[in-house]
Amino acid sequence: MAGSERDHACDDPARDHQPSSSPAPHKDAVGSNSVESTIAPHQRSVDQVLAALHTDWRSGLSETQARERLSQYGQNELTPEKPTPRWRKFAAQFKDVLVILLLIAALVSAASWLYERNSALPFEAMAIIAIVLVNAIMGYVQQARAEQAAAALQRMSTAHANVVRGGERARIPAAELVPGDIILIEEGDTVPADARLIESTSLQIAEAALTGESVPVAKDIDAISGEVALADRRNMIFNGSAATYGRGRAVVTATGMRSEMGRIADMLMQAPAEPTPLQRELDHVGKLLGAGVVAIAVVMIATILFVEDVRGFRAVIDVLIFGVALAVAAVPEGLPAIVTAVLSLGVQRMAQKRAIIRRLAAVETLGSATVIASDKTGTLTKNEMTARVAVTAQGRADFAGTGYDPHGKLSCDGGLLGDVLQAEVSWALTAAGCANNAVLVDHGGRWTVQGDPTEGALLVAARKAGLDPEELNRSFERLGELPFSSQRKLMSTVHADAERAERLLVFTKGAADALLARCSHERVGETAVALTAKRRAEILAVNDELAGEALRVLGVAFRSLPEAASAHRPFDDAVEHDLVFLGLIGMIDPPRVEAREAVARAKGAGIRPIMITGDHPRTAAVIARELGICDDGRAVTGAEIELMPDDVLDRTVREVSVYARVDPEHKLRIVKSLQREGMTVAMTGDGVNDAPALKTADIGVAMGVSGTEVTKQAADMVLADDNFATIVAAVEQGRAIFSNIRRFLRYLLSSNMGEVMTMFFGVLLTQALGLRAAGESGVVLPLAATQILWINLVTDGAPALALGVDPPDPGIMNQPPRPRGEGVITRRMWVGVFFVGAVMAVGTLLVLDLSLPGGLIEGTGTISHAQTMAFTTLVMFQLFNVFNARSDERSAFSGSAANPWVWGAVGFSLLLQAGVIYLPFLQEAFSTTGLSAGDWLLCAAVASSVLWLREASKLIGRLARARRG
Incomplete structure (x- = not known):
């Protein structure tokens, strides 16, 4: 029911489905005499419940009352788990075993300094602790941002409720509901709070989550005497349950933790969010890398201790600190947090494009x-239905005008309608206007529809024919309703005829073929004439002709019931037989302008668009051809799918892209068939019965405007604008996010590989590189432990995050979809990681050798100078590698200016490196010396080799693929 009752004639509830009186709204908020504190609402009459809650069933609460009660009762939400204190979140950053080992190493280093007093301050220990603290702060900030992004996503997908406030229908966040609110429930809605029913029109509620009852429960408004179990409270609806059929009106009796769902919240509390498949994969990769690097560190420590001439307590401590530092620097322990942050930020960008992601895993699948x-x-x-034509026994009437503006004339072949045709069309539109739950609203000359757009178009057509809703209301008082169902494909209402009190009238509308099967007569002028097989065939032929004009066609019919039928209420579908056919009404819903381009983009990206609709097959085929979805005009119907075994359906889905007159069960079969064929399926839906298909699909997409709450809860993604182009845009963003994750993975892994290889081969080749002259004893490392940790801090933070927000590649939608089941790290990525790591190690050790006397290349520098040169070269290698990592195929110079964050991160890292080289207190902490301009040029020249060599390997790869292609 939409809007106030006086707005539409056929929205008046049946007499036995509404309260006998309407208490005036009370000006105070709910006090101590509320339903919650004084009576069990299921045991009291509707009037008693309304009186106790000081509310009016027609107008609901005022905004002032609602605000006061919200202040008193709080948000309509289950109490979340107690938030973790900030200090605990910060302390959690130190739980990692490697970090603990690093802190122990810092304490041992400080103890060694106390024993030896070989410097003014324990610079090494101070540097290690400072880096650990900075890493902890960065991890804490990153986690906080990820939590904020997740909270923002939760707010985006917040459930809403339809309420009556101050006599006007409104849609508000369900969290703002208060006791005494009047809520409207329709098929597909999730019940937002516990409530006592005031009206019930064939309402059925699925309550399995609360009661375990697998079959939906039929609801009524009668009071229940005595105490009964929750499952037997037929006049109550409960928070978290779902309307599967019909509609109703109810008054809220309990919200939040006071609801039945709140009372069992401990049992029904949602489990912590499961990691996505991508996060699980990266966690696995991280553990493998960690185990490998720790093994390497242990082997290196053991080799140094047992092979080299390590003497003295201090030398042993230095070796142990080096091993721990190498492990900490090489293990990408921050991967899961970075992935979460990048996913969450990417999802927020998708929300700005009207695609709201409810589950992060959907981003990977997109x-x-x-x-x-x-x-x-x-x-x-566009979902802006406009009635174009009505066809009855005497001919065709055309409607002028567009949209929901009810101004426009009816004509027949360009002239006026004859009296008989006028009477037939008027009666057909009377049926269409009464079997209708939409409301037409005038906003200062701008007309809109509250409710289903198709029903809105029928109301507009009725007004154009001179039928006034208030007059219809007086002439035909609604007594009952059989809501539309996808099985019957019909919707009927039962009315009292004011002119002939001895009879009731049934008005029915729905799919022409389904409706005609239930008709025995046709109205010709003022007479009901028996339908012959020939006439049935003629009507169906007209239906096909209209569908061929891309019109959506509905049939309308009626029948009269004897007065005795009123004793058998509530009515069932038995009244939908022996109907008198009134005519066909053709409406057009023009294709979206942007849809054709979106279809072309999807095809260019290797994605096959498929249309699945309940419309006539010819209408579907015409629209599909116009949009470029298919060229052959072939459409398979639900009836044909019904007869197909799975193997035949599997062959069909390979070839056919248009499915019409499809039920939700057929949708489910189509999805499963496509998946058996190895396809990754994104499926849209809006009705409650679409939920199984959406859950089965790899990506369930719910309509945000027309979709039901049940469907949204089942979906992975919600379209805020119900637009196909938004799905394609979401696919592009999903690809971009996944591509960015691969970028920073490529960068982190290759950079860490360069560090490990540099240290490993530097230790093995100590004498060959000139780090230790022949005959000398002691341990000299290519880089100090603090320098390794500094590289990890400077290069693994800002540059990696900057790669995570790269804009989509211009050609990302010209590439085929990622193969199903392909991991985030491919074999080609691993080859690139080892290649880049090897280049970094060779270049860094070459600069080290050049800066030392002896070795393979004669130099003149000191150990401190050589280590500083190698240190700076390795940092610059990783900064050049930022640009390499943007693609395994595309040149680093392609679109290099598109992401200013990358340049900012590189510049910031260089500034930090200069600080550690030239600031005296940092020189002592990190064992560095100042470098000349020539030194910087040498470091930059050698480090740039990773860019040129990687560019050459990419070029060779592109040429090889071009030859194969």
């Missing part, structure tokens, strides 16, 4: 989508 199975109405089309 990149590999090969099929988008989309509904037609509202997604590929």
